[in-house]
Every structure is written in structure tokens, then in C-alpha cells.
């Protein structure tokens with residue numbers, strides 16, 4: 306029996322990146338032999354084992370032939386005569402099909418090293434199409450390695466387009482789509498994932514709410530990029546930059562950035578390029594998308610709040626104290642300060658995600674943070690100690706918070722207005 310390191314571990318070591326998980330393939334062995342050596346069988350559909358000590362995954366070399374639609378219909382052969390080359394051939398990309406033996410020699414029958422060096426994501430064989438999820442995987446790898454200069458090979462793009470147009474994506478489960486999308490959101494350039502899906506025609510099938518932003522215009526004065534889909538991609542990139550290394554829920558923040566303008570796709574033709582009311586209009590498509598893909602609650606809530614209130618934040622310097630208090634209550638900044646910080650970062654990303662405005666100041670953030678501090682300093686315990694009860698507690702808190710906000714506003718607004726005149730946003 307021979308054991309090889311395969312997949313992401315070999316690929317990422319050759320790219321000098323940190324190796325996350327190590328997957329192994331075992332050639333010339335049976336399930337029984339591995340069990341006798343103390344490996345623990347975990348795979349249901351095909352034989353995958355955990356190493357007795359390292360707990361790393363070891364899979365018997367196998368071939369797979371598709372026998373039906375979707376991901377369920379596979380006929381696997383994992384007999385001991387399946388060769389390493391046969392196992393590598395059923396994989397998605399050449400860069401994922403390099404094996405390393407225990408002496409450190411590379412086995413690279415599909416020229417994965419050459420593609421790594423040339424920065425190309427290339428499928429290995431037509432068998433790529435047997436798992437339509439690979440369309441999403443390639444888009445995700447393109448997002449991950451974009452900064453390294455990776456591009457998708459033209460023939461792979463054509464095959465991805467063919468798969469997308471074939472209707473096969475419709476067989477993917479919500480769980481698999483979301484898992485892949487969540488991983489893509491965590492990548493360095495998550496916008497590339499959605500751009501690639503758009504390019505191959507998969508976005509329309511998987512995320513019609515986002516696809517519909519394509520060619521929806523904005524006023525060029527504030528949005529030189531004009532197109533709402535392009536704007537959304539720029540905002541997502543800015544959100545990725547702003548959330549890297551921050552103590553925030555970065556995937557949820559990026560998802561909220563992705564969804565913040567979905568309402569623009571529903572703007573009546575007659576009022577374009579303006580988008581009055583798009584903040585509320587966007588709530589329905591966000592709910593639809595989240596329900597369809599079973600998006601976790603935290604992502605959904607943050608996305609809905611960013612969609613509904615981003616224009617309020619953009620206009621913060623013009624708002625009255627009562628409106629700011631209402632906003633703070635709606636966002637529940639008292640109990641959810643981190644979520645408020647995330648929403649502010651999405652608004653900042655929205656400001657920066659416009660061609661030529663990448664460096665433009667956004668005083669709204671510091672302004673609202675100062676007001677947040679002032680209002681949150683109102684002592685809830687003191688209100689209760691003074692004998693207020695039930696509904697009266699809320700009313701008294703609102704009264705005191707409003708007073709604190711009015712005082713702070715009078716103090717800081719002139720300074721902010723003097724220093725900056727923020728560009729209007731939509």
C-alpha cells in the first residue's frame with residue numbers, strides 16, 4: 306500500500322501558503338486493511354478513514370462515475386487496483402491534483418505544477434461537470450488566489466458556462482451553495498466569486514437578486530461606476546479590506562455589504578437613475594435570498610439592518626436628535642454595540658466603494674460613534690433605582706438619552722460640519 310499527500314495541502318505548500326488541512330490518498334489497500342491498522346472509518350458514501358494518531362483524513366483511491374442528476378447519483382469504485390492517476394483524474398482542477406509521496410516526490414500527471422506557476426485554474430477533464438458545485442468552487446479559488454494573479458483558463462470558463470446553462474446548478478442543495486458562498490465571503494477578494502459566477506451565467510440561477518443589479522444605473526455624479534452591480538462588487542471589496550483582522554463578524558459584514566443595495570434592482574424605470582425608497586424595497590429580496598439558502602440568522606439580521614438604515618447613516622450629520630435616538634433604538638445599539646460597529650463599517654465600505662471615492666472622508670462614522678458614547682452613558686440602573694417601573698423605564702431612558710444626544714449634538718455638529726462636507730450618497 307502507498308500513501309500520498311494530495312489536494313489543498315500540496316497546492317498551498319507549493320504556493321508557500323499556510324497549509325490548513327492535510328488529505329491523504331491510499332493506493333493498493335482495502336478497507337479491511339486500514340481498519341486492521343487502527344484507522345477509523347468515517348465516510349458514508351465512499352471510504353474515508355481517520356488516522357489513529359493524527360486524525361487526518363485518508364481516502365482509498367477511487368474512481369467516480371455519475372449515474373444521475375445532482376450530487377447523489379455516483380457510482381464509486383475503490384478497489385485496490387485503482388491507480389493514483391485514476392484517482393487524481395476525477396478531481397476538479399489540475400492544481401488540486403498534485404500528489405506527494407512519502408519521500409517528498411511530486412506526482413503530477415495533469416501538469417498542475419505548470420498551472421500553479423502560470424497562475425491558471427484549469428479543469429482536468431470533462432468529468433469536472435459531474436459535480437456542478439465545482440462551478441462555485443472554481444469561483445471561490447479565483448477569489449482566494451486573485452491577489453496572486455490567478456485566472457481561470459478559457460476552456461474552464463466555457464465549461465462552467467455550459468454547466469450553468471444546463472440547469473444542473475438547480476440540483477445543488479441550499480446547504481452546499483451556502484457553505485461554498487460562506488467560504489468565498491471569507492476570502493481576500495470575495496467580490497471575484499460573484500463576478501465569476503456572473504460571468505459564467507451562474508449568478509442568475511443562484512443569486513438572481515444580485516444578478517438583477519446588473520446594468521441598473523446610479524447618478525454618475527455620486528457613482529462614477531454607474532452600474533449597481535459594479536458598485537456592489539466595489540463595496541464588497543472595501544468591506545473585505547475593512548473587516549480583515551478586525552474584531553467583527555467578518556463574513557456577516559461582507560454579506561451585508563453584498564445585500565445593502567438589493568432594492569435598487571426594484572426601482573421603477575421612470576425614476577432611474579435615482580433610487581428613492583430602495584432601502585425598504587431591499588428587505589424583501591434579502592429575506593427571499595436568506596430563506597432560500599438557509600442563511601444564518603445573524604447574517605440575515607445584519608443585512609436587513611444595513612439595507613434599511615445605510616442612508617440614515619450617510620445622512621447622519623443632517624439628522625435631528627429625535628431621529629438619531631430612533632435610529633439607535635431600531636439598531637438596539639445599547640445591547641448590540643458590536644453589530645452597530647459592523648453596520649458602520651458597511652456604510653463606510655459603501656462610501657468607499659465608488660470609483661474615485663476610495664479615499665473620500667466619512668465623518669459620519671466618528672460622528673455617530675461620539676453620539677453613541679454620549680447616549681449609552683445614560684445610567685439604566687440609576688433610572689430603575691429612582692423607582693421607574695415597566696414602560697416608564699423605557700420612557701425615562703428615552704428622555705435622558707435624547708437630552709444627552711441633544712447636548713452632544715450641539716457641541717460636535719458645528720465642528721464636523723466645519724471640517725468636512727460629505728458627498729451625498731444614494
Ligand SMILES: Nc1ccn([C@@H]2O[C@H](COP(=O)(O)OP(=O)(O)OP(=O)(O)O)[C@@H](O)[C@H]2O)c(=O)n1
Nearest residue numbers: 312313314328395396397398401402436438439
Ligand atoms: N467538489 C469537489 C471537492 C473536492 N475535490 C477534490 O478534493 C480535494 C479536497 O477537497 P477540499 O478539502 O474541499 O478542498 P481543498 O482543495 O483542500 O481546498 P481548501 O483549502 O478550500 O480546503 C480537492 O483538492 C480536490 O482535489 C474535487 O475534485 N471536487
